[in-house]
Amino acid sequence: MASIAVLGYGVVGTGIANLINKNKERFKSITGEELNISSILVKDKNKHEQKQNYHLVTDSIEKIFNNPVDIVVEVMGGLHPAYEYVKKALKLKKHVVTANKDLIAEYGEELLDIASDNGVTLNFEASVGGGIPILKPLMESLAGNKIFEIQAILNGTTNFILSKMYAENMGYKDALKLAQNLGFAEANPDSDVLGYDAARKLSILSTIAYGMKVNWVDINIEGITDIDEIDFEYAKLNGYIIKLLAISKNKDEKIYGFVKPVMIKSDSYLSKIDNELNGIVIEGDAVGNVFFSGKGAGMLPTASSVFGDIADIIQNKNKKNIKFNDKEAYIEKYWDEKSDWLVRIKTNDRLNTICNLSESFKNCHMYTSSVTQRDEVAAIIRNEPEFTLDSTFEKLSKLSYVTKIKKFMIL
Amino acid sequence: MASIAVLGYGVVGTGIANLINKNKERFKSITGEELNISSILVKDKNKHEQKQNYHLVTDSIEKIFNNPVDIVVEVMGGLHPAYEYVKKALKLKKHVVTANKDLIAEYGEELLDIASDNGVTLNFEASVGGGIPILKPLMESLAGNKIFEIQAILNGTTNFILSKMYAENMGYKDALKLAQNLGFAEANPDSDVLGYDAARKLSILSTIAYGMKVNWVDINIEGITDIDEIDFEYAKLNGYIIKLLAISKNKDEKIYGFVKPVMIKSDSYLSKIDNELNGIVIEGDAVGNVFFSGKGAGMLPTASSVFGDIADIIQNKNKKNIKFNDKEAYIEKYWDEKSDWLVRIKTNDRLNTICNLSESFKNCHMYTSSVTQRDEVAAIIRNEPEFTLDSTFEKLSKLSYVTKIKKFMIL
Structure with missing residues (x-):
């Protein structure tokens, strides 16, 4: 039997509890193991009195870790105390499944290292794309x-x-x-x-x-x-x-x-x-x-991904852990490809603004349609890199008659 | 080191050999294991003289199995001798990766059972959807x-x-x-x-x-x-x-x-x-x-899926095998939902055919456009189950003036 503690009993926590109960028989017939929720961590027990699994609810993280537990499912969201709880779970050699993108984006590297050092798995499929396997x-x-x-x-x-x-x-x-x-x-x-x-x-x-x-x-x-x-x-x-x-x-x-x-x-x-x-x-x-593509959030789509992560841990107990590479990426400030752009410039002098744009860009098509506002110039600028646009717009924005510049990449 | 034998050196086999060579360093740095192609089975060695890996090419299946090999990649296609070779490989406790949908559709259940009995894995991601992870x-x-x-x-x-x-x-x-x-x-x-x-x-x-x-x-x-x-x-x-x-x-x-x-x-x-x-x-x-969605066939997309299957085997050596359930599905002959349909009826008597259709279906819209041919009646029939359509058309097709009936489900 695999014993699961769920941290958080909001929308996603409820979905997971339901999905685990629903899949009990099927899962046992596939893997030979039974899934069992041993406890659910909440902030305020009183709020959950009406829920099906109230007897499993606790507001004490110590109780969670004192119970026998194989997998901790973190669906509290936010950075703290999710970070502290997940870290503690991994150090206690519990596998962890989380749906928390903030946590993984901020502390993923550290937590995956801790998981690896402790020979357990940290899975986080639901943190990106909700129910989509990605x-x-x-x-x-x-x-x-x-x-x-x-x-x-x-x-x-x-x-x-x-x-x-x-x-x-x-x-x-x-x-x-x-x-x-x-x-x-x-x-x-x-x-x-x-x-x-x-x-x-x-x-x-x-x-x-x-x-x-x-x-x-x-x-x-x-x-x-x-x-x-x-x-x-x-x-x-x-x-x-x-x-x-x-x-x-x-x-x-x-x-x-x-x-x-x-x-x-x-x-x-x-x-x-x-x-x-x-x-x-x-x-x-x-x-x-x-x-x-698919549903990027919601109770059951998120629970679907969390369940997949749980099944993965149970079926591959000796699986090698993934790690985030600690090599920092060299990040370019600018997209170096040429694109088309739609720009809107709020201005008190349309004529001069149009002249400025025409002079600055080889391929610039001004809007003359009914959409165009009295105090703005709108244009499609073709085949320019972002850097050229931004440096031109920096100069334009210093002109007294230009009050705002807005641009959209066209893809 | 993981030793790989490739059965078949056509388009897909070539793609796999290239991809394995290309990913050697990266794969070793991730998994600690080196991938190595030990031999490639072909029908006629002379045809492959110009190829990069000609020194690995053999036309003898015995040689393939006599070499030390951990994973057999079957990309010959067709049922025979692919079936015999894969079966033999599994019985020799070699993992197998195949891209062969004919083989899996026909013999999947048996081959997965043999794999399971021998404690090895049979993976077949590329058999459906080519490069798409599905x-x-x-x-x-x-x-x-x-x-x-x-x-x-x-x-x-x-x-x-x-x-x-x-x-x-x-x-x-x-x-x-x-x-x-x-x-x-x-x-x-x-x-x-x-x-x-x-x-x-x-x-x-x-x-x-x-x-x-x-x-x-x-x-x-x-x-x-x-x-x-x-x-x-x-x-x-x-x-x-x-x-x-x-x-x-x-x-x-x-x-x-x-x-x-x-x-x-x-x-x-x-x-x-x-x-x-x-x-x-x-x-x-x-x-x-x-x-x-993605590319459903082709040299490199197929090789991408095969490579994923190989990596999977190397990284999860103790993984539980999947099996096809041996319970035969109860197959319905008819889709029991109502649909809309486009029908084209070749006829020598348009008027009577139109009358027949109108009498048979409550919601039937005849085409009167320029597309309509002289010798046919075309119509959209709404909200009918396939069974009703087919039984009506069976009667219609017996009329002397009706020569052909064609229908499309509209979804």
Whole structure:
């Protein structure tokens, strides 16, 4: 029998308890082992009185570790005390499964080392892409590939908001409120809407894919809080959709990564990833592009990945542990490829702004459509690297008549 | 050091040899083990004189087994002698990796039992979906799910042909010839164009997903040889695309499966799977829909999956073996859900045929467009189960003026 302690009994913890109970018979018939939840850690026992497994609930981490336990499942979220508890569990030679992307992005290297030193496994499939099998396929099935690039939609909350803004012409604030009402966004949505959540997930994927430590704080991060209805009107004029993309690439062992709103063509794979879904494209030298998508969060999809991790530990007890490479990645500040861009410049002098743009860029098509606002110039600039754009815009932004510059990469 | 014998030195065998050589250093640094190709089995040594690894080439299976070898990679294809060689390897307690879907669909259960009895592993990721990681995610990452349905495009050859017929208005024969010229179709394309290849892959996926033996011969199979340009014109009129879909589902432990050309809406995931790509949607009770896509065949994508299988064996030497359940699935002859259908009836009496159709189906919309041929009636029939259609068509086909009936499910 495999004894499981669950830390956290919120939405995901409840899903896991249900899934383990549901799969008891089937799992035993496949592996010969029975899964059993021995205890569940909560902050406040009183809140869980009505729940099915109330007799297993405790508010004492000591009790958790004093019970016989083989696998600790951490689904509390947040950095502390998750970090301390997971570290303690690993040092006590308990296997750990976590769904916590903050924890892995911040302390993954250290915790994987501790796991390895103690001969136990730390699995974290659910930390990226929710229910989508992605980390294990990347680490194991695609082991023969040198990975060049990752393009992904990794945050369901922002994808939901952008989908509503696109499909129903909602403003950002209304779409955020709807997401909050439906439980897709938290009361404090900062980590999602500012792009931090996606950046943490991208750093986990990139660290594994490139075999180098890609810290999430080194990724260029831009959230979705500044996107307005006019941006979507421009996007639609061109048949584009705006998505918060998380992209990293490895070019000659230099890494470039960003999380930002990008205009993508409406016939691309990622353009079809709507609402709370996630999607990930991995490009490897042998396999070419492989695409994965599914539900990126939620009670049962997350529990599905956690269950897979538990099954993995039970079925492969002697498995070699993965480690994050401690070699720090060399991070490029700029994407060195040429792209097309959509730019919007708020200005008190349209004519001069248009002249400036025309002089600065060889291939610059000004918008003259009805979307264009009186106090702005909008243009598509083709085939320029980001660096050229940014250095030109730095000069432009110093002109007295230019008040704001906004740019979108077009992919 | 892990010693690998490769059976077959065609396109895929060459890809594997290249990938193993390329990954030597990296693999050793990750696992501490060196991969080494000890011998390569070919039919005719003279044909391979110019190849890099000619010194490893042998035409004697005895030599292969007399060399020290840990893992046998079977990429000869076909049933015989692949079956005999793989069986012998397993009995000699060699791990086996194969890319051979015919072999696994036909002899998978027996071979997995032999592997298990001999304490070795038989891996076959590349047998379905080429480079796409699908079998391992299904077996391991999604282990906590009851799988309800699989919808997939599993044959790159037919998908290429149908993509060309759709995008370039080519006839079937021209598109097949193009596929053959580009190496996407074999000189004898029967196994692909008649749907057998897709059915074998669907049977492997379904056997794993539902934990019951789904024989490929029990799957309803229809190929693409009868599809013509007019079918595509009707499809386009409605915004549909024609794809050879492989679908199975588990409803109350009864299995239904088919491979046939289906009209699908052009905004669905699978409609974006063009040319030689494969795509697979798996529906699980916890995870919901998960979607995988990528290159379904080819030298390096196949080698990518084979390499993942090899790495898996080396890193998990004590891994428990999977088995195919020997419980035969109960196979339903008919899909019991209502669908929409496009039907084309060749007839010498259009008026009477239209009357027949109108009387038989409540919701039947006749085509009156320019596509409609003089000697045929075409119609969309909504919300009818396949059984009703087939029994009506059986009667219709006996009428003297009806010469041919063709139907497409619309999904």
